[in-house]
Amino acid sequence: MMMDVREWVRGHESVACMLHRVLTNSRCTTPLVAPLQQVALQARDVVEVAGPSGSAKSELLLQAAVTCLLPERLYGGWEGGVLWYDLDGHFDILRLVCLLQARIHQGKALSLGGLIEDGDNIMNACLERFLLTRCYNSFDFIAALQTTRNQVKEAQRQGRSMRLLIIDSIGAFYWLDRAASLVAGASIESSRPSIQAVTRAVVRELHQLSNMHGLLVLASKCSIFSPQSSDARKDTRRAGLQHREYMPAEWQEFVTHRLLLQGPMSGEAEVVFISEWQMPALSGVDRFTIENTGLKLVI
Amino acid sequence: MPKLIELGLPSLTPEIYSILASQGIISVEDFMLSADISKLEAWGSGTLKEVVAEILHYLECQRVGLKSGLRGVQDMQAMGIQYLPTGCDSLDAILEGGLREGTLTELVGASATGKTQLCMQVAASVAYKCRALVAYIDTCHSFSSIRVAHMVGTLIKTSEGHQGGVAADELGKVLKGILKFSAFDIYSALSILHELHASISNNFQAPEEFRHLRLLIVDSASSLISPILGGNQIQGHALMVGMGAILRKLAIENHLAVLITNHTVGGEFGQPKPALGESWKRIPDVRLLLTHNPSSNASEVAVIKHSSIACNKQASFCITKRGLQSAEAEL
Numbered sequence: 364m365m366m367d368v369r370e371w372v373r374g375h376e377s378v379a380c381m382l383h384r385v386l387t388n389s390r391c392t393t394p395l396v397a398p399l400q401q402v403a404l405q406a407r408d409v410v411e412v413a414g415p416s417g418s419a420k421s422e423l424l425l426q427a428a429v430t431c432l433l434p435e436r437l438y439g440g441w442e443g444g445v446l447w448y449d450l451d452g453h454f455d456i457l458r459l460v461c462l463l464q465a466r467i468h469q470g471k472a473l474s475l476g477g478l479i480e481d482g483d484n485i486m487n488a489c490l491e492r493f494l495l496t497r498c499y500n501s502f503d504f505i506a507a508l509q510t511t512r513n514q515v516k517e518a519q520r521q522g523r524s525m526r527l528l529i530i531d532s533i534g535a536f537y538w539l540d541r542a543a544s545l546v547a548g549a550s551i552e553s554s555r556p557s558i559q560a561v562t563r564a565v566v567r568e569l570h571q572l573s574n575m576h577g578l579l580v581l582a583s584k585c586s587i588f589s590p591q592s593s594d595a596r597k598d599t600r601r602a603g604l605q606h607r608e609y610m611p612a613e614w615q616e617f618v619t620h621r622l623l624l625q626g627p628m629s630g631e632a633e634v635v636f637i638s639e640w641q642m643p644a645l646s647g648v649d650r651f652t653i654e655n656t657g658l659k660l661v662i
Numbered sequence: 663m664p665k666l667i668e669l670g671l672p673s674l675t676p677e678i679y680s681i682l683a684s685q686g687i688i689s690v691e692d693f694m695l696s697a698d699i700s701k702l703e704a705w706g707s708g709t710l711k712e713v714v715a716e717i718l719h720y721l722e723c724q725r726v727g728l729k730s731g732l733r734g735v736q737d738m739q740a741m742g743i744q745y746l747p748t749g750c751d752s753l754d755a756i757l758e759g760g761l762r763e764g765t766l767t768e769l770v771g772a773s774a775t776g777k778t779q780l781c782m783q784v785a786a787s788v789a790y791k792c793r794a795l796v797a798y799i800d801t802c803h804s805f806s807s808i809r810v811a812h813m814v815g816t817l818i819k820t821s822e823g824h825q826g827g828v829a830a831d832e833l834g835k836v837l838k839g840i841l842k843f844s845a846f847d848i849y850s851a852l853s854i855l856h857e858l859h860a861s862i863s864n865n866f867q868a869p870e871e872f873r874h875l876r877l878l879i880v881d882s883a884s885s886l887i888s889p890i891l892g893g894n895q896i897q898g899h900a901l902m903v904g905m906g907a908i909l910r911k912l913a914i915e916n917h918l919a920v921l922i923t924n925h926t927v928g929g930e931f932g933q934p935k936p937a938l939g940e941s942w943k944r945i946p947d948v949r950l951l952l953t954h955n956p957s958s959n960a961s962e963v964a965v966i967k968h969s970s971i972a973c974n975k976q977a978s979f980c981i982t983k984r985g986l987q988s989a990e991a992e993l
Contacts, residue, residue, distance in 0.1 A: 370705055416943035417967045446728070452910040453947060456734045457743065458970050493731035497914070499907065502663075505694045506721045507728075512699070513718065514728050538941065539907075542900030556695055564695045571700050585944045627973060634972045653972075 393439055395427035395527075397658045398638040398649050402620060406526075406577035409569075409617055411533070413584040413606055414624035419636045419653060420583040421453055423624070424529050426658055427581060429462045431527045432489040438470040443526025444492040444518060446511065446578070450504060450535040451585075454495060463489055465655035492523055501536045501561045508568035515576055528573060530582040534610060537587065562611045570617065582618075584610065604639045604648070618642070635661060663691040669720055673712040681710065693717055746794075746877055746919050749787030749817065750780070752977035752988035753963055757948070761919040763876065765969075766909055766945065768883075769923045770936040771952030776961040776981055777923045778804045780952070781881045783986040784921060786813035789839040794876035797858060799843045799851060801885050811837060813985040848886045848901055855908045862916045876919065878912060883922040884937050891938065899941055906945035922946070943967075960989045 394400035404410065412420045428447065433440025447454065467482050494514070498504040515525055540558040573580050588607045604623040608615060620643070626636030628650075639648045651658045665688055666674060687693050702714050745759030754760045761767055761784065769777045782805065785796045798805060814836050815828045845851035862875060880886075887905060891898040913920045924942075929935030936942075936949070943949075949967035954960075960980045965973050978989040 370701075373704070375700070375704055415940070417973075421969070451944065452907075452914055453944075453969060455969060456731065456738055459731060460735060461970075487732055490731035490735060494728040495731065495734060496726065496728045499911070502691070502694060503725060506725055509694065509699065510718055510722045510725075511728065513722075532944070535944075538896065538899040538903045541896050545896060556691070560695050567698065571698075575700075587941045589940045634974060 393430075393441070395430045395441075396423055397651055397660045398423065398622060398624075399427070401645060401649075402640060402643060404579060404620065406579055407573050408619050409573070409580040409582070410620040410622065411582050411584055411618045412622050412624060413586065413641075414604075414626075415586045415590065418624040418626050419658075420585070420624055421451075421531055422653055423658065424531055424581055424583055425459060425462060428493065428527060428529060429459070429466060429489075430657075432463070432492050433466060433470075434485065434488075437474050438466060441526050444494065444523050445527045445529060446515070446525060447493065447495045448504065448507060448528075448530045449495060449497045450530065451532050452497065453531065454497070456495075459493070460486075460490075462655055466657070469656050494518070501540055501565070504536070505561070505564050505568060508565065508572060511572060512575075515572070519576075525576050525578055528569070528578040528580045530580070532583040532585050533614065534584045534587065537609065559611050559613060562613045566613050566617045604637070604641075606641060633661070663689050665689045666693070666717070669717075671713060671716045671720075673709050673716060675709060678706075678709055678713050681706070682713075690717070690720070694721075741917060744792075744876070744919075746784075746788050747791050748780070749783040749791075749813070750977070750979045750986045750988055752979060753780075753950075756963070756965060756971075756975040756977045758971060761877070761921060763917050763919045764913050765947040766913050766920045766922070767948040767950065768936075768946035769921065769950050769952060770926060770966070771923075771961075772926045772934055772954075775952040775954045776979070776986075777952060778881055779809075779981050779986060780961075780979075781879050781921060781923060782806070782810050783813055785840050785877070785879060786810050786817060786836075786985070788877045790814055790817045790836045792876060793874075794839065795874050796840045796877045796879065797843065797875055798840055799845055799854060799878070799880045801845055801851065801880070801882055803844075804881065805842055807837070807842075810840065812983070816984040845886070848890055848905065851880070851886050852901075852905060852908065855905075855912065859908065859912055859916060862912075875916070878909075878918050878920045880909070880920070880922045882924065883909075884924040887938055887942075902938065902942060903945075906942070910945070958989070 392403075392405065395404075399410070412423055414420050428445045430439075431441045431443050431445050434442045463486055464482075467485055471482065496507050498507050518525065537558070540561055544555045544557045569580060572578060586607065587609055590605055604625050606621075606623050621641040623639045623641050624636060625638075627634045628637065633652050635650050635652055637648045637650050639645070649660055650662070651660050666682065667679065669690070682688075682693075685696065687697055697714075699714060699718075703711050744763045745754075745757075746761045746763065748754055748757070748760050769780060771777050781798070785798055788794055789796050811833060814833060818828050818832060818836075843854050845854055858875075858878070883905070887898075887902050890901055909920050909922065912918050925937050926934035927937045936951075946967070947969050948965070951964045951966045953962050953964075955962055955978075958978075960978045963977045963979070965971065965975050967973060979986045980989050
């Protein structure tokens with residue numbers, strides 16, 4: 364009772380803090396990747412990129428991270444830090460370096476002999492802004508999120524502001540968490556946490572991290588159900604990419620935007636993927652190919 | 663997970679302990695699930711903030727933490743990226759070098775398409791050309807040491823160019839590098855994998871045998887998992903994902919190339935699709951589909967999933983008495 368009154372009187376933050384938090388949005392917001400450009404995203408949004416395995420979700424997240432890392436001048440990037448939580452174990456540092464090199468090379472070619480900084484310096488500066496951690500189960504993930512606070516504060520003290528928080532992929536521990544909650548504890552103390560409790564903790568930590576630092580959250584989600592009918596796949600122009608939800612309600616409420624991906628499409632000369640916005644529901648699908656310099660929309 | 667009092671935190675006074683206990687936070691697990699850190703830090707006195715900081719410090723020490731990309735690149739350069747040759751040149755060409763260390767490759771194919779032959783060829787090739795150890799987990803009693811010996815013999819003859827027989831001790835030295843384990847159910851396979859992980863990770867106590875282990879083959883992973891997988895049943899899926907997790911750990915932390923095999927089941931329109939369902943699809947980095955072409959008597963390999971190469975390449979090989987020989991792929 365005493366605690367509640369004190370908390371109510373003291374409040375959570377001063378007006379100065381709030382204004383500083385909200386008004387630092389005069390920052391670059393060019394679209395990170397081509398499929399995301401139709402919807403104006405801002406800080407504290409949570410975008411879920413869902414699709415079956417092999418539909419370019421991780422590639423999309425990686426290309427978005429590269430755009431965020433690159434400097435604004437000449438490369439059109441956000442010049443911000445990226446926090447990457449690798450839950451799947453699929454992260455490949457070589458692919459990140461390859462994409463950065465391709466974009467730096469492209470930027471240099473377009474600069475037409477103006478003042479060019481050394482490519483290596485830019486590469487090193489970008490790589491320093493990229494922070495990666497691997498998690499092996501849900502508790503490891505929660506611990507990682509809780510311990511990130513201090514590390515982000517430290518990075519900000521050194522003048523690097525974080526802009527993007529990426530999770531690849533959020534459904535990685537789904538079966539493990541569901542099975543863990545079924546195991547009957549030997550004693551009363553070891554009551555297994557339900558998947559809802561674990562998801563609630565993850566959402567709470569993500570919410571606090573993204574709120575405090577104005578981060579945009581991008582999460583990939585791999586589907587665990589096979590596609591039901593094959594008709595929708597044949598006609599790529601008709602909207603209606605399939606999506607069956609399996610994450611708990613706490614996660615579903617946290618997500619503010621959802622992009623569905625599918626591919627690669629058969630019967631095409633190039634390797635083409637399709638994307639469709641489900642939340643907000645936009646009609647029409649985008650078709651894109653993967654290149655080292657970015658995702659290119661094709662007609 | 664330990665209780666908070668067991669951690670020996672200097673700032674944890676009985677008063678702070680009762681405040682936390684009134685919120686239901688008694689163990690570290692409770693802290694992770696229920697503690698709203700921003701609220702606790704904003705509320706409480708300095709001591710409560712100190713306790714929260716000490717608990718977070720404890721959590722930080724338990725895990726590796728955030729690593730910058732620059733550090734990651736330096737570590738990678740120190741370790742060196744190795745592509746292990748598969749022994750089949752056409753396959754190496756489409757994989758841009760071979761099996762990459764730190765990745766999980768899956769061979770999918772119906773019966774008698776050459777999966778086990780390819781596994782044995784890769785084992786022979788890595789044991790001979792890289793002078794490395796290979797761990798081969800055989801689950802369907804299809805490993806044949808005589809066949810592997812023939813393959814190694816062919817490799818030695820082609821590289822050293824002599825027509826006559828191969829010295830027995832040279833052959834023996836290479837074959838000693840292939841360690842075969844038998845496992846017929848998922849639990850024994852999981853215990854072998856966990857033991858491997860533990861003995862390689864403990865640098866000081868690694869038995870001499872495991873120091874240069876570079877390749878792990880599980881033939882076939884699907885025969886271990888299919889019996890326990892039934893419909894949408896939770897335990898089976900959890901065991902399958904758990905197996906995927908330990909294979910990944912072996913690949914990433916112990917820097918191995920992992921090769922597993924999977925069979926096919928009937929899909930739509932009679933097209934065979936890989937077994938083990940949708941949840942398994944995301945686990946391998948690279949998936950190769952093997953089909954047998956009866957007219958040319960060759961097996962064709964197509965890349966159906968790859969994390970960094972486009973999936974429109976094909977290679978072809980023939981199974982001969984001397985091992986696997988590359989053939990021209992029919993386009």
